[in-house]
Amino acid sequence: MGKELRGRPSRDSPDLLVVLRADTGQPLREQLRDAIKDAIRSGRLPAGGRLPSSRALAADLGVSRGVVVDAYAELAAEGFVTSQAGSGTHVTATFQLPRLEPVAHLTPAPAPAGVVDFDLRADRPDLSLFPRRKWVAATRDAMRDLADADLGYGDPLGSGQLRSQLGSYLSRVRGAVAAPESVLVVAGVTQGLELLARDLVAHGQETLAVEDPGSSRLQRVLARTGLRLVPVPVDRDGLDVAVLAATGARAVLCTPAHQFPTGAMLSALRRTALLRWAAERDGLVIENDHDAVLRWDRMPMGCLQGLDPHRVALLGSVSRSLAPGLRLGWIVPPAALLSSLVVAKRDGDGGSPVIEQHTLARLIEMGAFDRHLRRTRKIYRTRRDALLTALGQQFPGWVVIAATAGLHVWLQPGGEVDAAALVAAAAARGVAVEATAATSVHPPRLSGLVVGYATLDAEHIIEAVSRLADAVREVEVST
Amino acid sequence: MGKELRGRPSRDSPDLLVVLRADTGQPLREQLRDAIKDAIRSGRLPAGGRLPSSRALAADLGVSRGVVVDAYAELAAEGFVTSQAGSGTHVTATFQLPRLEPVAHLTPAPAPAGVVDFDLRADRPDLSLFPRRKWVAATRDAMRDLADADLGYGDPLGSGQLRSQLGSYLSRVRGAVAAPESVLVVAGVTQGLELLARDLVAHGQETLAVEDPGSSRLQRVLARTGLRLVPVPVDRDGLDVAVLAATGARAVLCTPAHQFPTGAMLSALRRTALLRWAAERDGLVIENDHDAVLRWDRMPMGCLQGLDPHRVALLGSVSRSLAPGLRLGWIVPPAALLSSLVVAKRDGDGGSPVIEQHTLARLIEMGAFDRHLRRTRKIYRTRRDALLTALGQQFPGWVVIAATAGLHVWLQPGGEVDAAALVAAAAARGVAVEATAATSVHPPRLSGLVVGYATLDAEHIIEAVSRLADAVREVEVST
Structure with a gap:
């Protein structure tokens, strides 16, 4: 993944985790400038908010102070920030995003x-970019490596090779807590969500809170399971946790890394509040991390599941990164839910297809996925x-x-x-x-x-x- | 499939549909002898039952009478039949199969x-026989032939190429009524059965009759859907339709071609009775045809679905013929059920994986499957x-x-x-x-x-x- 200069969170903006890379050829100044632009555009750096002092940020990042000063100057020239002697550097007020309508x-x-x-x-990536030759090569490797017994009724949890690759990938790229034995391979986010929803129903739950607006396709999937969906509004800080708490629901589906469709990232305050809500209600957070590997900011925020794997079920797939037609995804559920989900997967479709799982594992292993x-x-x-x-x-x-x-x-x-x-x-x-x-x-x-x-x-x-x-x-x- | 000499059903044994092949190199006499042996072993020709006269059968089959006379003589020598001048040729009484215990x-x-x-x-084929090289070659062909758009969220019914290949295969080999647009591709018999069962529940049905004994694995799958399973005994003629009728159930899961595990083939009388039951009750017959392509008799009996496609849902997979790990199968349901099953498939897992479907289609198309x-x-x-x-x-x-x-x-x-x-x-x-x-x-x-x-x-x-x-x-x- 290259050499990284990773900044500690600054006191002033606790979620400002900047990753600068020494190996891209792009000057550090530009990297920092773009990262801050992204944070402002996405609302993570709020309008009027104060940036760390150039001295403090330079120390945090381990770069020379000149890099930060130059980046701030360029941001000011483009109107993203305003600098005033004595009061520091602030995000320009006109970048303030309007609050959403409640519904x-x-x-x-x-x-x-x-x-x-x-x-x-x-809802679709550019499918002309699908790595067809690599997929065939990985299939050939999989067919060479698979034991005969692997072609039988497989482990309903998923192939060991793929779970191992996914576990380390999710840990590395998304900060997930994802040991191979805790990863359940599913047919995309659709099936993952359906399994989780039916599990909630089987455990007596009747409602599920969902973001509003949110994915109408997934809400349609959920409605079939018999759960009553309770809409919770989204604003520029993401899901409104106070409203969620008032609904009485004990489970919520959300997109903390990148709310669909508003693009909001769940703020640090809200993340904390959401996990506190889950702990107090003995609740479940279903984190749909569907396109989190396609990121444009340089301040990657880890997934929520990494903060509380006992309360958060992480859902993801390769539908955006490779192709929806593969129907391959994963759930990393709380340990307490795993066994009933595996039984449901086994009795629902007998596990995901073995050759395709091994092919994806091989694709990741050979570096072709990265x-x-x-x-x-x-x-x-x-x-x-x-x-x-x-x-x-x-x-x-x-x-x-x-x-x-x-x-x-x-x-x-x-x-x-x-x-x-x-x-x-x-x-x-x-x-x-x-x-x-x-x-x-x-x-x-x-x-x-x-x-x-x-x-x-x-x-x-x-x-x-x-x-x-x-x-x-x-x-x-x-x- | 080679040139076939197909006999009309004989008056004496209405379901004696003998197919002799001119292109196998095996003498017609041997083919006929083996076919009759299989029919006796399976109970389709009952102990004591009379075989057609050699003259009548020869005329039906369009072969010389000597072929039939020689085949009967060999069967008599091996003890399968007894011939007495004046009373014709009968199946030897000792081949009578005992009736099963009721439960x-x-x-x-x-x-x-x-x-x-x-x-x-x-429950498993010999996986060391899986055609690995052919599978890789078919994958390469599929990757070459697929349009970019095919890699997206596909038709939840299944890929058109595969449905077309399966439709003609099932029509040809199993006598099914299976137009490509009526074939739903699923993840094996497991998922097919789960979809049908949930559809029954959604339409207000509470019970499903199942064969006893039957597949404990599938009964476990069914039990999860909330249906109450009503066991119906099996004897040497297959499912006891009179008992079924007395249960009040309006849907039944059965294995007419080859009852699991008793091996019984549903008799002609029972087939008629079962279809009459379905028509009178507005009922559904779920025909699990899971291993019907692995046949040892030379009197292939077509699937039940071919006789009444409006009352019978045909279920099958390549788990026995290729490998369970592929998770590929099909439902050919009554037309009235198709749309709700497709919606359930779409919202359940987004359709079966596209590349694998095209690979199987290509394998069939290139003749490698046959x-x-x-x-x-x-x-x-x-x-x-x-x-x-x-x-x-x-x-x-x-x-x-x-x-x-x-x-x-x-x-x-x-x-x-x-x-x-x-x-x-x-x-x-x-x-x-x-x-x-x-x-x-x-x-x-x-x-x-x-x-x-x-x-x-x-x-x-x-x-x-x-x-x-x-x-x-x-x-x-x-x-």
Whole structure:
């Protein structure tokens, strides 16, 4: 993973964990500048908040003070921060993000009626990047290495090789507590969530709190299990834990690393509050970490599960990093839940397919998975930059929330927009896009557009944003 | 599949559908002789039953009368039939199979405490025969042929290529009514059954009739869905439909082609009665056709689903024909159930893995699946012959039921044997074996031993049978 210069959390901003890398060729000054930009954009460094002094941060990071001074100067020049002699450096107030409407539902893009020229839906990676040759090579290796008995009814927990690779990967990259024997291999986040939900039902629970807005696809999966879903609002600090506590629910599904779709990262205060809630209620936090390996910030925040593995079930998959069609993911559940989940997995589908599990294990082991992630991150970053530039030009007055992870940005309107009308107007222009809407007024008012950029190259992104802006103008004119 | 000489059903024995093949190199006389032997062993030609006249059968089959006369003569010489001038040819009375005890439960082999030298459990094929090189080649082809979009969230029904291959395969080999759009790809019989069971529960059904004895593994899967399982006895004609009708259940799980573990094939009369029951009750027959492609008779009986696709859900997998670790199977459900099953599959695991589905489709398409079946059938037949010979020598007084499909025989004791004691005595000799037992007496009395022969070569089979006979002697002496 290269040599890293890792800063201790600063007193002033306790979750400012900056990782600078000595081996990338990118100057430390630029790395620090970009990391702070990301933190401001994502809301992790709040508007008006004070940055550490250049002296303190330099000491924390083990770099020369000049690096920090230069980075702060560039940030000031770009308007991200303001420096005043005597009072230090603060995040510029205009970067403050508006609080969300208390209830904002995700409106999925309608099934495309006409031709979709540009697919801005956020649920898919660029599948043309899938490492086909490496996958075949890893399959060949797996077929060479597997014992005959491995091809039988396997361990319903998953293949030992894959659990071992996943365990060390999740520990290293996500700070998870994930011994191989605590990892359950499942068919993606969908199945992981279904197993956890049915386990809750089997243990007498009737409700599950979910983020609002949140993934409508997963909420549909959950609704089938018989659980009653209790929406809990999300703001720029992530899930509102005080509201959660008032619901009486004893289990919650959330996306702490990167709320879908708002991009909010659960704040340090909220993380603490959420874990305290779980401890007091004997509750369960289901942490959907689905796209956390696709990160754009340089301040990786570990997963919640690493802080309290007895209260948090970590869920993830390779659907974003490789392909949804593989149907491979994992649960790292609290130890007390593991055995009943394994039985449910065994009796539900007999365990995940063996050859595919070994193939993924081999892909990770041979380093091809890491190389694939590095390669795709570079490509996605280019597209993300193109999107942010285009949005800056075409969407004046809108707030662009470029999340620190995942493959979409969230666009908040400056004024009032009819959500359904906008989605329809975009569809009429060949652009498929999803929206979140506040349903307290009628017609439901747009609270945000979910703009995925993974599958389009820079040129197409510019055209798609242009058509989307046309759609906005049409809707604004007609209201 | 070669050129076939297909006989019309004879008047005398309406389900005597003999298929003779002109392209195998095996003389027609031998083919006919073996086919009739299989029918007698399986109970499809009942003891005392009259065979068609040689003239009528020759006309039906379109072969010379001499072929039939010679086949009958060989059968008579081996004691299978008796011919008397004037009264025709009859199945010898001593081949009559005893009726089963009304209730006989399957006792799984205990988890091996010591070393298992010989695994006679019936649930696994010989995994050393898995076509590894062909699988890698088919994976390479699949990776070459798949479109990028195919790697995304796929059709929850399954990949079109695989459904197309399975549909034509099931139609051709099993006589199923299986258009590609009616085939749902699932993770083996386990998941197929779980989906069907949950669908029954969702539609308000509370009970499911199951064969007794039957697969304890599948009954465990079913019990988790909340259905109450109603055991229905099995005799040499298969499931007792009259008892089924008296239970009030509106759905039944059964194995018409090859009852597990007794090997009984559902008789023509019972097949008719079962379909009539389903029509009158608006009921559902779940036909577990799990190992029907591994057949030893030459009178293939089509699946029940082909007779009434609106009342029968056909279930199958490649667990026996290729490997359980692939977790690939299918449901061909009544059209009315398809959409809710697809939704459950989609929300349960997001569909089966795409690359593996395409790999299997390619394996079938390139003919490698058929070649693999032909190769393994030959190997299994040698082992089966070795087992039958060894049992004939070592188990005098026991009835050997060599089923017409699958990879095990069922051994019925001549006298009274303590089932658990025998299984334990076998385990102490390094032999893992499953037993069925009548539980109306205490200790439960052995009603049959389930002896799988797939994984052992002839030499080891002889040794395993010898140890099993030792175990019987110990148990008989000590009781």
